[in-house]
Every structure is written in C-alpha cells, then in structure tokens.
Amino acid sequence: MKPDLGMIRLKQPDSIQIKGIREGLLITLGEGDWHDIFASLMEKITEKEKFFQGAKLAMDVGNRILHAADLGTLRDRLADKNIILWAILSNSPVTELTAQDLGLATRISVPKPERIIKSIESSIPGEDAIFLRKTIRSGFKVVSNGHIIIFGDVNPGGEIIAGGSVIVWGRCQGVVQAGVDGDQNATVCALDLNPTQLRIAGIIAISPKRKGKPQPEVAKIIAGQVVAETWNPKSR
Amino acid sequence: MNAKVVTISSGKGGVGKTTTSANLAVALAQENQKVVCIDGDIGLRNLDVILGLENRIVYDLVDVVEGRCRIRQAMIRDKRLPELFLIPAAQTRDKSAVSPSDMIRLCEELKDEMDWIIIDSPAGIERGFRNALAPADLVLVVTNPEVSSVRDADRIIGLVEAEEKGPAQLILNRVNPALTKRGDMLSTDDVLELLAIKLIGVIPEDESVIVASNRGQPVSFANNSKAGQAFHNTAKRMLGEEVPFMDIEANNGFINKLAKMMKFRGD
Known part of the structure; x- marks a missing residue:
C-alpha cells in the first residue's frame, strides 16, 4: 500500500x-x-x-x-x-x-560502554512528597497523600493532613495529621513541635505545656501511643 | 498625584480598625497629605461618628456606586483639616450593595486627586472584607495583644497573601505594658514571632482614645496623648520616614498609675 x-x-x-x-x-x-x-x-x-x-x-x-x-x-x-x-x-x-x-x-x-559494565544502581527512588516554602496561617490547609514538608511555620488554626510523614522546618503550632490512611510508621518532626493537636494513624495526642527552650522533636507511634522525643542524632 | 490605597483590616471586631483608620487619616492629613477615608462597613457605619462628621452626611458610598450622586458630592470635607475627606457608608443597606469591582472603580477615580485612600474594612472575612481588599495597594492589619485577635489577624494575613495583596503590615493596638510585664498579655515580640510580618505601629492602651472618639475628635488632632503620638509615628512610617518605636514601658503617665492600681487590686 x-x-x-x-x-x-x-x-x-x-x-x-x-x-x-x-x-x-x-x-x-x-x-x-x-x-x-x-x-x-x-x-x-x-x-x-x-x-x-x-x-x-x-x-x-x-x-x-x-x-x-x-x-x-x-x-x-x-x-x-x-x-x-x-x-x-x-x-x-x-x-x-x-x-x-x-x-x-x-x-x-x-550509553557509555563502561557504564554498562558497572551497573550498580546508586540512585535511590524515594517517595512522593510536597514541599512548601511558606507560613501556613490560620484557616489554611495543606493536604497530600504523600509526605508534606513545610519550610516555615504552621500557625495555630492551620492544618496539615498527610498520608505519610510531616516535617516542619519551623514552629509547628497548628493541627497536624500524619498517616491518615493508617500508616503507623508515619512521623511528625518539627524544630519546635507544639501542635494544637497531633494525630498519627488516627491516634490523637495533645501537646503538653512546654517547659524551657524549644528543641527539635520527632513524634511517632510507640506501643500504640503517640510519643514525642527530642531529636537525638545518636539514637537514630 | 497617584494615591496609595490602604485597607485597614483585622478579622476580629472591636480591635480598633475604625479608630485606627480615623487617626491615621487625621495624622496623614496633618502631614499635609490629601486623604480620603472610605467607610467600608455598610450597614454598621462608625467612621463618621469617630471623625465627628455624622451630622454632615448627605450622600454615601452606595449613592455613588448606584449613580445617585457624583463622588465629589459624597465626599465630606473635614473643616478642621481641609485636606481630609470622608466617604461615609450607607446605614440602611448591607454589604451586598457594593461589589469589589465597584470599589476598584471608585478608588481609580479618586486616585488622581488624592495622596492616600484609607478604607476602613468591616470585621469578618466575607463580602465587606472582600470589597475593602479589592482595591488595596497595602493592607494594614490591626490586632490587640491577645490570642483570639492575633489568631484572626493571622487568618487575614493569609487571605491577603492568597489574594496577592501581601505582605500585609501590622499595627499592634491597645498595648498595655503592665499586663505584658506580668506575662498576662502577649508581648510585641510574641505577636511578631507568630505573624511574621512588618510592624508599622504600636499603639498603647490609652483612655483618651475613647474620650476622643466619643467627642468625634480623634486623639491624633492633639499631640498630647501617647496614643496620638503613636498614630503620628505610624503615619510618618507610612510616608517612608524612619521613626523609632516609642518605649511604651518608660512612662510615668496614667498607664503606670493604672498598672499600679491594677496590681494592687490583683494582690
């Protein structure tokens, strides 16, 4: 034809x-x-x-x-x-x-020939996350099925809802939900973790009154409870 | 002339938006600026009362928008300061009588003959706030150093950002150093840390503000009160002058006396 x-x-x-x-x-x-x-x-x-x-x-x-x-x-x-x-x-x-x-x-x-010979996979695929470089103010909400990274503060009245983990490089004072689909391994980290309410995989925690200087903290589920620990490079 | 449109907002009611609008307008007019204030609070107008111009209203904002009069006819000239005008709100209508595009058109028309257009926004985040926000070049957020008004200010700042009218600037009103010292009130730093925007004015709590408002003679007219002085400083900062923030704590006036009294009572 x-x-x-x-x-x-x-x-x-x-x-x-x-x-x-x-x-x-x-x-x-x-x-x-x-x-x-x-x-x-x-x-x-x-x-x-x-x-x-x-x-x-x-x-x-x-x-x-x-x-x-x-x-x-x-x-x-x-x-x-x-x-x-x-x-x-x-x-x-x-x-x-x-x-x-x-x-x-x-x-x-x-492809260059030498690359073919040494084909060790050195790039790590990683998981989906969204990144925001701003302050999450009262009345605003960030929602994602993946992880959420905020470079800024989460103010009281602001909400973060993630299928995975949440990282706040700043003060976290709003409501944070991690692992909303039931991921018990989700964590919430912040330079100053002082949320109004924190939920990981449906388990609710309320921040205790702060004493002393804020420190970076990591919250996760340990034995069925949300526990926030001071971030310690040695215990990783 | 190409006027700058400044919207005074707060979210929460009763924090001093109208008082701030009136006083900044007076202070700017005293700096030889041509100023027009627009009362955005249709149905609950106040700015005319605070400015003492209530008895001179013939036409209002809604009359202009609906074509019953020309802008000029609705502008009330303040006899004390010939460079100061007020466009009052209608008292018998509601916020839906005006649209954001009406406000933009109105401000465009005024811009050529004014230096400043000051819009007093109503409380809330609904239509009235949207109307006041639409023509703004700059939004000044008024807040008191207490948790709920700061929370609402935060919301407003976010909305202003979302409308790409940001960054807003902050006026901290009714600061009571005695309460702050005792840790019973948020400090200026606490508020700034949370809201993270530029501070343009700190107004001390001052009972002469209330007296002045009731008389229809904003404190900024006279230069003998702390609050009046603070409003003048804020106006100067709006004009681009570098004015240090006054030390509200170092004063032997009535605030300290009041503080002592309160402390006494507190014990």
Missing part, C-alpha cells in the same frame, strides 16, 4: 510533536492510521522545508508495528527532503527489530 498523498485529509495538529534534543530533532507520532500520519508528517515537513533541511531525526512511533517496507519508505522519503533518519523509538519489539535490521538506532542516548 502506498500512502495516498493526493487526498486532502483532516489535520491532526496534536498527533505530531516535534522537539529539539541534543542529538537533533525528536518527532513523536500520536495515535492514528500510519498512512494518515505519514502523509501529514510529510505535509508538515514540506511546509517548513527550510527548518528541516539537513536535520538529524529520531522518531517515536509509539506502539505501532511497522514493517521493513514502511520504515524503508519513511527513510527514503525523508532522505529525498535531505533529512537523515537515524533512530526509531518504539514500544513494539517487532518495530524495534525491523529498525535494527535497517541499521537504525532504537535508543536516543547511547
């Missing part, structure tokens, strides 16, 4: 995305019939011929299964426009294999 370029087709502006990458241009093709997309791609290229002149192109074709004929035509037609197709990215193994057979790359960044 040859692409029918004679027909006027509806333009699908979102189905073709072009962006610049270090290796040249990356074109991402959206859903849709291959021939339609191919036709509108060529149309786009013809429109901006100067822009594409001599470009090095990588193309993400998504889940499409493309055979040697499709990719070959694509490459040749692009070559006619003086565009070099060097990579095809696809989630389909068939398409990847076909591309490799045609001598096209199937990844954008070429």
